[in-house]
Amino acid sequence: MMHFTSVHDVTNLDTLVQDALHLKQHPYQYKHLGENRTLGLIFLNPSLRTRLSTQKAATNLGMNVMVMNLDKEGWALETQDGAIMNGTTVEHIKEAAAVMGQYCDILGIRSFPKLQNRQEDYSEDLLQKFISYCKVPVISLESATRHPLQSLADLLTITENTPAWKRPKVVLTWAPHVKAIPQCVANSFAEWMSQAAVDLVITHPAGFELAEEFTKGATITHNQQEALKNADYVYVKNWSAYQDYGKMLPDAGEWMLTNEKLQASNKAKVMHCLPVRRNVELSDEILDGPDSLVLEQANNRTYAAQAVLKNILEQL
Ligand code: CP
Numbered sequence: 081m082m083h084f085t086s087v088h089d090v091t092n093l094d095t096l097v098q099d100a101l102h103l104k105q106h107p108y109q110y111k112h113l114g115e116n117r118t119l120g121l122i123f124l125n126p127s128l129r130t131r132l133s134t135q136k137a138a139t140n141l142g143m144n145v146m147v148m149n150l151d152k153e154g155w156a157l158e159t160q161d162g163a164i165m166n167g168t169t170v171e172h173i174k175e176a177a178a179v180m181g182q183y184c185d186i187l188g189i190r191s192f193p194k195l196q197n198r199q200e201d202y203s204e205d206l207l208q209k210f211i212s213y214c215k216v217p218v219i220s221l222e223s224a225t226r227h228p229l230q231s232l233a234d235l236l237t238i239t240e241n242t243p244a245w246k247r248p249k250v251v252l253t254w255a256p257h258v259k260a261i262p263q264c265v266a267n268s269f270a271e272w273m274s275q276a277a278v279d280l281v282i283t284h285p286a287g288f289e290l291a292e293e294f295t296k297g298a299t300i301t302h303n304q305q306e307a308l309k310n311a312d313y314v315y316v317k318n319w320s321a322y323q324d325y326g327k328m329l330p331d332a333g334e335w336m337l338t339n340e341k342l343q344a345s346n347k348a349k350v351m352h353c354l355p356v357r358r359n360v361e362l363s364d365e366i367l368d369g370p371d372s373l374v375l376e377q378a379n380n381r382t383y384a385a386q387a388v389l390k391n392i393l394e395q396l
Pocket of ligand 1: 126127128129130131222230353354355
């Protein structure tokens with residue numbers, strides 16, 4: 081792959097998953113591959129897992145890594161073409177991305193949506209401009225609409241926990257939150273699951289429908305309890321509205337997952353990308369219980385990133 085911004089950049093998903101699982105067993109086998117290569121990780125938003133796991137993945141491959149919190153440590157970035165920069169922005173993305181591309185062999189960038197203008201966010205303007213101006217391979221560390229490294233780690237986790245003969249039922253359930261959250265993780269999870277050997281059910285309150293481009297092939301219901309019946313995996317995530325863009329709707333009802341609700345499932349394993357608001361999104365009893373996969377998912381972030389980096393390094 082040249083860039084890694086969505087599942088559509090992956091030539092063979094099964095090979096990528098198997099590669100990641102192999103790297104988990106043999107993390108230093110390809111230590112030579114990244115010799116004298118530099119990865120730049122650019123953050124316009126906070127991160128714990130993405131930052132540390134991608135850095136660890138690159139180190140396992142022998143790469144040098146530079147990390148920059150561009151929102152705090154860089155010049156205020158202008159992204160509009162033809163802008164008269166007599167206001168607060170100091171550096172245009174044309175120069176900033178081009179310069180970073182001169183210093184690095186591969187770049188990763190995290191840029192969340194502003195959740196104010198759907199058309200602007202869903203055009204992935206910043207990511208696309210960054211790719212076009214930096215002139216090196218780019219890995220999305222979570223963009224305005226997707227979080228592909230998380231989704232690959234999620235698929236690894238499901239693959240590891242599922243017998244080869246089984247086609248699991250996977251439920252993506254909306255969860256409450258205290259503030260408006262992007263749709264990226266949910267979009268991305270639905271998109272990746274549609275390419276995997278699973279049956280995907282998405283459940284959410286009315287008004288939280290995701291964009292159809294991400295949910296093709298999934299069963300969608302507003303009845304959470306019905307969705308949970310015989311589920312093998314339940315992926316818990318909040319997202320703000322796509323139609324009434326970026327809004328949290330009042331009176332969503334009782335959507336926090338509990339062990340009582342899970343009784344209808346097939347002893348389902350519970351997933352969440354983290355960070356999680358305990359006892360808002362997910363109950364303590366589930367997070368601290370035997371069926372939580374959240375730490376396994378976080379661990380798999382390293383091997384997801386390592387498989388992607390390895391694939392790109394092999395083509396440089
Ligand atoms: N899941 C995830 O991307 O975590 P961070 O935001 O901490 O990187």
